[in-house]
Amino acid sequence: MKYLLFxxxxxFLFACSNSSEEEKRESSAFFLRGNAKWKEKEYHExxxxxxxxxxxxxxxxxxxxxxxxxxxxxxxxxxxxxxFSKAVELDAKFAPALxxxxxxxxxxxxxxxxxxxxxxxxKTFPDSAANWTLKGDILLQKEDLNxxxxxxxxxxxxxxxxxxxxxxxxxxxxxxNEIDLAEQVFQKALKTGKYxxxxxxxxxxxxxxxxxxxxxxxxxxxxLEKDPKNExxxxxxxxxxxxxxxx
Numbered sequence: 001m002k003y004l005l006f007x008x009x010x011x012f013l014f015a016c017s018n019s020s021e022e023e024k025r026e027s028s029a030f031f032l033r034g035n036a037k038w039k040e041k042e043y044h045e046x047x048x049x050x051x052x053x054x055x056x057x058x059x060x061x062x063x064x065x066x067x068x069x070x071x072x073x074x075x076x077x078x079x080x081x082x083x084f085s086k087a088v089e090l091d092a093k094f095a096p097a098l099x100x101x102x103x104x105x106x107x108x109x110x111x112x113x114x115x116x117x118x119x120x121x122x123k124t125f126p127d128s129a130a131n132w133t134l135k136g137d138i139l140l141q142k143e144d145l146n147x148x149x150x151x152x153x154x155x156x157x158x159x160x161x162x163x164x165x166x167x168x169x170x171x172x173x174x175x176x177n178e179i180d181l182a183e184q185v186f187q188k189a190l191k192t193g194k195y196x197x198x199x200x201x202x203x204x205x206x207x208x209x210x211x212x213x214x215x216x217x218x219x220x221x222x223x224l225e226k227d228p229k230n231e232x233x234x235x236x237x238x239x240x241x242x243x244x245x246x247x
Contacts, residue, residue: 027056031063038070046070061090065097072104080104095125099134106138114138129159136165140172148172163194170202179206197226201233208239216240 034049050067054060068083081104087097098121105114118135125131136151152169155162170185183206190199204219217240223233 024057027053027060027063030056031060031066034063034066038066043070043074059090061087061094061097064090065094065100068097068100068104072100077104077108081108093124095121095128098124099131102134102138106134106141109141111138111142115142127158129155129162129165131155132158133162133165133168136168136172140168145172145176149176163189163192167195167199167202174202174206174209179209182206197223197230197233200226201230201236204236204240208236211243213240213243217244 030049030053034046034053037043037046037049047067047070050063050070053063054067057063064083064087068080068087071077071080071083081101084097084101084104087094088101091097098117102114102117102121105111105117115135115138118131118138122128122131122135132151132155136148136155139145139148139151149169149172152165152172155165156169166185166189170182170189173179173182173185183203186199186202186206190196190203200219200223204216204223207213207216207219216236220233220236220240223230224237227233
């Protein structure tokens with residue numbers, strides 16, 4: 001693809017629930033040590049203490065969840081997925097764990113399973129823009145453009161300030177060959193002042209599709225001024241230059 005889009009990664013760190021109960025005191029202490037090590041970026045120590053907490057209290061969903069976050073930071077994706085899945089098994093309405101489970105399945109390119117998980121997430125928590133964005137991302141990777149567009153629009157109806165979601169909506173419209181609508185979305189996103197180099201490149205690619213070479217050059221040049229070593233921008237620039245030399 002000659003444009004750029006976003007996929008979301010969100011992190012939540014949970015505090016211990018019901019930690020004042022006598023029989024859970026030791027497990028809670030281990031959990032809090034794990035939190036401290038996580039914040040200090042001592043990841044292997046954090047895993048050790050979360051594991052101790054789980055050993056003392058096997059139904060400790062927050063400990064599974066936080067350990068999953070540490071595994072994700074270490075790119076141990078299978079271990080992370082196992083912990084997020086266990087947290088959901090223990091608490092079916094644990095929203096962040098549901099989110100991370102779907103996201104991790106997406107990372108592992110298990111898109112059908114990811115979609116099943118994110119469907120459960122949006123059904124239980126339909127008022128979360130992030131949940132609908134994640135569903136849009138997964139559907140986009142499954143090449144379900146209509147479903148992806150509907151999910152992004154649902155997300156933006158909840159929170160119109162999500163620039164990344166807006167950009168991904170533009171990418172979907174571009175893939176659907178709705179070039180004018182994609183341009184409107186990218187121009188709207190550009191007004192936020194965020195991701196300007198990316199947006200200039202995306203607008204440049206739209207101009208390339210229209211064979212508007214001078215306009216494409218003006219956009220991609222602006223992208224390169226902000227990020228002169230970006231390989232994608234350089235490829236678009238080379239394509240524009242090649243076409244311009246044939247005039």
